Amino acid sequence: MSDLTKEILENADISLEGLSEEGLKNIQVKVNDISKEWEELGITNDFIFCKIMQDKELLEELVRMILPDIEFNDLNITAQKSIEVGKDIHGVRFDIYVTSDDGTVIEIEMQVLNRGNLPRRLRFYGSMADSELLDKGVVYSKLKDSYVIAICPFDYYKKGLHKYTFTNRCHEVDELEMDDGTTKIVLNAVGTADDVHGRLKEFLNYVAGKHSDDEFVKKLDEAVYKARQNKEWRREYMTLAMRDLENQEIGIEKEQKRQIEKLLKKGKTPEEIVDFCDYPASLVKAVQESLLVTQ
DSSP states (O other): OOHHHHHHHHHTTOOOTTOOHHHHHHHHHHHHHHHHHHHTOOTTSHHHHHHHTTSHHHHHHHHHHHOTTOOOSOEEEEEEEEEOOBTTBOOEEEEEEEEETTOOEEEEEEOOSOOSOHHHHHHHHHHHHHHHHHHTTOOGGGOOOEEEEEEESSOSSOSOOSEEEEOOBOSSSTTOBOOOSEEEEEEETTOOSSOSOHHHHHHHHHHTTOOOOOHHHHHHHHHHHHHHHOHHHHHHHHHHHHHHHHHHHHHHHHHHHHHHHHHHHTTOOHHHHHHHHOOOHHHHHHHHHHHHHHO
16 A cells, blocks of 8 residues: 555545455555546546635736726635534534635635536525624625625526626616615636627636636646646645545445345344345444444
């Protein structure tokens, strides 16, 4: 087993104690797969996106492209900012959380998967940002404007636009805005309409995997390349990915144990469970023995 693999496992708090030779081989295969995955990561990977957007020059240029009408002199950047409201309340981690010099809040998310819940995710992100401001003692009338931006390589609304901008408006009076200072923007990298200026369109084409000679895109592409050469970031990514895989497997095993226990209590034999459910015999035996102990 390579020194890198040992370091990744140690950082991920994964013990090799008691693993069979086959288990060790499987671990090494997983690490090798993650290493290959790292070599192919691009701008749409949220880890890479967060890392390169810590470059203030790149981020400022991107913000000005998406929000050409807002003015700022400086941005305070927090990558992968976490907000926790309470132990029983679901928290949130923003890809990029920015405050401008006048207090305007800008949250940017690279949303690669279409889970069918994008509008409510953006609603939740915005509410969490407001809750943090209020926790800091800001009164309602002093809440600054906030923008929640999702960059998507898919067209959630299927209208062909590259940019969908939403504010709170009155249904009865078309031009009447609530004026609550909140704006949500969904960027669609596969848009077909002629609705955005050239530079933003070039950026979105890049997100969609298309070649571009735009200078900003070239700088982004170079930043992505340099990020993949960063050994520290590589180790960090591999550690997080390995930990996620381990947690997924723990979750799968817990569910399998729950199902096995249910079947045993219904009178199914271990042999029947192994044959019909394809669960590992060792796992079925372990669950059976734990039931005998508790009975």
